[in-house]
Amino acid sequence: MPGSNSPANPFETAKQQIDIVADLIGLNGGIREVLKHPKRELTVNFPVRLDDGSFRVFTGYRVQYNMARGPTKGGIRYHPQVSLDEVRALAAWMTWKCAVVNIPYGGAKGGVICDPKRMSPGELERLTRRYASEIASIIGPEVDIPAPDVYTDSQTMAWIMDTYSMQKGYSVPGVVTGKPISLGGSEGRAEATGRGCSYVVREAAKDAGIRVKGATVAVQGFGNAGSVAANLLHDEQGATIVAASDTKGGIYKADGFNPHAVEEYKHKTGSVVGFPGSKAISNEELLETKADVLIPAALENQITGKNADRVQAKLVAEAANGPTLPEADKILFQKKIPVLPDVLANAGGVTVSYFEWAQDIQGFYWPLAQVNERLEQVMVRSYADVRKAAQERGVHNRTAAYVVAIQRVVDAIRARGFYP
Numbered sequence: 001m002p003g004s005n006s007p008a009n010p011f012e013t014a015k016q017q018i019d020i021v022a023d024l025i026g027l028n029g030g031i032r033e034v035l036k037h038p039k040r041e042l043t044v045n046f047p048v049r050l051d052d053g054s055f056r057v058f059t060g061y062r063v064q065y066n067m068a069r070g071p072t073k074g075g076i077r078y079h080p081q082v083s084l085d086e087v088r089a090l091a092a093w094m095t096w097k098c099a100v101v102n103i104p105y106g107g108a109k110g111g112v113i114c115d116p117k118r119m120s121p122g123e124l125e126r127l128t129r130r131y132a133s134e135i136a137s138i139i140g141p142e143v144d145i146p147a148p149d150v151y152t153d154s155q156t157m158a159w160i161m162d163t164y165s166m167q168k169g170y171s172v173p174g175v176v177t178g179k180p181i182s183l184g185g186s187e188g189r190a191e192a193t194g195r196g197c198s199y200v201v202r203e204a205a206k207d208a209g210i211r212v213k214g215a216t217v218a219v220q221g222f223g224n225a226g227s228v229a230a231n232l233l234h235d236e237q238g239a240t241i242v243a244a245s246d247t248k249g250g251i252y253k254a255d256g257f258n259p260h261a262v263e264e265y266k267h268k269t270g271s272v273v274g275f276p277g278s279k280a281i282s283n284e285e286l287l288e289t290k291a292d293v294l295i296p297a298a299l300e301n302q303i304t305g306k307n308a309d310r311v312q313a314k315l316v317a318e319a320a321n322g323p324t325l326p327e328a329d330k331i332l333f334q335k336k337i338p339v340l341p342d343v344l345a346n347a348g349g350v351t352v353s354y355f356e357w358a359q360d361i362q363g364f365y366w367p368l369a370q371v372n373e374r375l376e377q378v379m380v381r382s383y384a385d386v387r388k389a390a391q392e393r394g395v396h397n398r399t400a401a402y403v404v405a406i407q408r409v410v411d412a413i414r415a416r417g418f419y420p
């Protein structure tokens, strides 16, 4: 599952998932093998000058998993635990995420083994620029387009765009997405993940017989994805937000709170905990809260074999990557609680990244309303595709999403044929 940090090797997990779907859709040995191998992998070891004048060699990776459907797309992660197998798995999952929402990309991922919390802005800039130079030969708007991931942000993307452009001798905004608006970033990108999530919740609620107006919602992880989803479900769909949490703990209010006020309170105090009029709850209690919709929007591995049976929600939407373990999936499926899997529920982010790239290469920028309208179309259509596959095959939404995605990649591979 995307983002899983369970002790299992994440790339082995990714390959097992491919086998499960390959069995379901009857794939033969050759194509199955292609799907289980990254197309291109680059490891780079490079020196960076630290603030004290010394040099340290860092190791970074860029893996382009499959480009049958178009240029590859995926974030760059800065973390001490980055490994080649993790980057391979994340690149595979990006391939499926882009295919689920049917945007014309393959999947990629990059990472640098480093501890960004212990590095100065100057050190991070030098690391980023050198890493960008090292991978410059395999990225580009027509080849592979990086984006932010864990501990990288719009500033990191601005440095990569500048470094790549310096090497080319002209500005190339389409080489990365998630850029500042001043450099060709897209309107609506910052809230795209939460917005996309709110659209699929609306669609799934209709099928689950839940009336979103007045429905109760609990959000674990009141950060970018979680708070935007809560705000939009509240403002645009009339949902009642009854629980929210962050690393310091959670809050509950049976008749609901204004998520904007909670956001402001968190901004001021550093946490949602202590929000006036709310009752304190733990993150574990939040997952088991009586609410119609549960949105895990924090970390991976939250809903497990131990607590899945106590989930009371009627619908779970994974704004986070990998919040539900496979054993929990089975329990929720048995309990008939539909789960909107991460590759669908948080794909609004990569979808608006695609819009950003499309705008950059045309040099023609869209107003916010157009970005949101097109995002809505993509999310509604993608939800319908996944739902149809789940019903046709009698499987849960996660397997259905993988079936839809892998079938699309296989169709592209077959249509192209094997070169030469």
Ligand code: NAD
Pocket (backbone or CB within 6 Å): 003, 193, 220, 221, 222, 223, 224, 225, 226, 245, 246, 247, 248, 283, 297, 298, 299, 300, 319, 320, 321, 322, 346, 347, 349, 350
């Ligand atoms: P963020 O840092 O803005 O927010 C994360 C929130 O989760 C913070 O409020 C943090 O306090 C809280 N949190 C962390 N650990 C927690 C814990 N143990 N219990 C409860 N809360 C905890 O990050 P984000 O960008 O909103 O990302 C959240 C999740 O969404 C991640 O899994 C990320 O991979 C996924 N995601 C985000 C995007 C995006 O565009 N932002 C796109 C795709 C997927």
